[in-house]
Amino acid sequence: MSLSRDQVLHVARLARLELSEDEVERFSDELSKVFDWVETINELGDLEDVEPTSHVVAVENALRADEPAPSLPQEVALAAAPDVAQGGFRVPSPGAGGGG
Amino acid sequence: MSELLELTAAQAIDAIRRGEVTSEAVWSAYRERAAADENNSYTWVARPEAPAVEERAPLAGVPVAVKDLFATEGIPSQAGSKILEDYRPPYTATAVERITGAGAPILGKTNQDEFAMGSSTEHSAYGPTLNPWDRTRVPGGSSGGSAAAVAAGTAPWAIGTDTGGSIRQPAALCGIVGMKPTYGAVSRFGMIAFASSLDQCGPFARDVADAALLLGAMVGKDPRDSTSLGLPEPIGTPSATDLQGIRIGVPEELTGEGIEPGVQKAFEATLELAKELGATVEPTKLPHAPHALAAYYILAPAEASSNLARYDGVRYGLRAGADGDLLHMYTATREAGFGPEVKRRIMIGTYALSSGYYDAYYGRAQKVRTRIAEDFRTAWDSFDFIATPTSPTVAFELGAKLDDPLAMYLNDFCAVPMSLAGIPAISIPNGLADGLPTGFQLAGPAFSENRILDAAHALEQAIGFDGSKARQA
Numbered sequence: 001m002s003l004s005r006d007q008v009l010h011v012a013r014l015a016r017l018e019l020s021e022d023e024v025e026r027f028s029d030e031l032s033k034v035f036d037w038v039e040t041i042n043e044l045g046d047l048e049d050v051e052p053t054s055h056v057v058a059v060e061n062a063l064r065a066d067e068p069a070p071s072l073p074q075e076v077a078l079a080a081a082p083d084v085a086q087g088g089f090r091v092p093s094p095g096a097g098g099g100g
Numbered sequence: 101m102s103e104l105l106e107l108t109a110a111q112a113i114d115a116i117r118r119g120e121v122t123s124e125a126v127w128s129a130y131r132e133r134a135a136a137d138e139n140n141s142y143t144w145v146a147r148p149e150a151p152a153v154e155e156r157a158p159l160a161g162v163p164v165a166v167k168d169l170f171a172t173e174g175i176p177s178q179a180g181s182k183i184l185e186d187y188r189p190p191y192t193a194t195a196v197e198r199i200t201g202a203g204a205p206i207l208g209k210t211n212q213d214e215f216a217m218g219s220s221t222e223h224s225a226y227g228p229t230l231n232p233w234d235r236t237r238v239p240g241g242s243s244g245g246s247a248a249a250v251a252a253g254t255a256p257w258a259i260g261t262d263t264g265g266s267i268r269q270p271a272a273l274c275g276i277v278g279m280k281p282t283y284g285a286v287s288r289f290g291m292i293a294f295a296s297s298l299d300q301c302g303p304f305a306r307d308v309a310d311a312a313l314l315l316g317a318m319v320g321k322d323p324r325d326s327t328s329l330g331l332p333e334p335i336g337t338p339s340a341t342d343l344q345g346i347r348i349g350v351p352e353e354l355t356g357e358g359i360e361p362g363v364q365k366a367f368e369a370t371l372e373l374a375k376e377l378g379a380t381v382e383p384t385k386l387p388h389a390p391h392a393l394a395a396y397y398i399l400a401p402a403e404a405s406s407n408l409a410r411y412d413g414v415r416y417g418l419r420a421g422a423d424g425d426l427l428h429m430y431t432a433t434r435e436a437g438f439g440p441e442v443k444r445r446i447m448i449g450t451y452a453l454s455s456g457y458y459d460a461y462y463g464r465a466q467k468v469r470t471r472i473a474e475d476f477r478t479a480w481d482s483f484d485f486i487a488t489p490t491s492p493t494v495a496f497e498l499g500a501k502l503d504d505p506l507a508m509y510l511n512d513f514c515a516v517p518m519s520l521a522g523i524p525a526i527s528i529p530n531g532l533a534d535g536l537p538t539g540f541q542l543a544g545p546a547f548s549e550n551r552i553l554d555a556a557h558a559l560e561q562a563i564g565f566d567g568s569k570a571r572q573a
Contacts, residue, residue, distance in 0.1 A: 017443060040391065050471060055297060057284050057327075082414075093426065
């Protein structure tokens, strides 16, 4: 399998990564090799009847009582933010691009 | 090197209890050594003043090194990434809270592959960590800083995380003990997420008894992590000196071919020791294990691509491209903040989850995961433990695999099947090959931590590994 330049750019857009020209070229080559290799799981044949595993240890729904408790104070939650205004996180305008 | 620094953590605790040494003296000895560390094991070292500790507490003030993947309140928690440079979280991970609550103060934060993605600690924005046995070589990864710190004796013990071998492989390459417990045994709250269905916290130590003591301080259900579990019994003090009646299975898929001859030879020698101690050792099969690594490199990057979506320059960490619109700020921040391996994994994961490919990759890999867990369950009908070499190789030279992702991924060939099955596994030092440490991995069924630790203790006594050479420098 080989990933085209357009496919790499498409995936990068989905992942919100802005790749340099070098990276586009490198990923197209590297990801092709990685996917050639991961596709060896196809050697295992038909897995139609196998249940997928998303969680490996059997646990039932873990519920707790819904009781109010203190959370982080606002100023603490904002302390590491790059930009703060009016008690919130300030970001650049979504602009014409829509911001995603 | 002083006699104090040659004590195991458990011995240091005993010495403090008997009044032969103070916890302040232990703190200062290690603090000085950590501050003078020449292996780049640490990304942050505590101030010289000994913190107030309760010497009657279970860990008696013997300090611990903490992988930088754990959130620690007010202390830099950078996960090896530029995107979290100097980030000081407003809260502390449960595992760390439990250790400090048991009386072990934080000595330092240790270097790691960025977001725990790597097997050499070279993928750190803060430079590679060096292997104390040979500084031209890697310590393994991703918890390489914790492993190197314990091996070099700049920390008495440490904690790390293991998603697909990130505790066991560096423990093996640095000649120390490392254990990944059953998935859920230790809370993941405050552990910066890589692949949530696989990430597990565990101890690094000079010997099995120390590993048990540190693990025992961390385990238990946590209301802040709904996947955490209570173990059926507390972690005990391992004391077995034989393996009478123990049945060990050796999977042909994870031994022999693909393992360096020196590593395989050391592994086989320890299987002979196991027989002398009374165990039966027989070959077995884990038919799907050869496909574990490929399945892992779909599942882990897929989960990572989702978990790492949170680094967007909005709430904490790096922000770049603020002069443009919001989308530009997101992409410029991520481009500037993530290193090459993290970008690679995000790309792999995003592609594997993208429309039209989900069933062929992620869905299928989850089914392979089921098959791998079933292989182990079948093995437990006939065996108490599965044994393999921990890593197929000894520590390799810095840079040797940096430009070849697939060669780097193969380091975890023997470690990943246990991660996918969520079962506990330990790596113990297994002698040297060409002057470098090798590791012996012992895995058991879910919740068999105490039995694994006991068997590892018996083997450790028989192997008689001497790790003091790495502490001389």
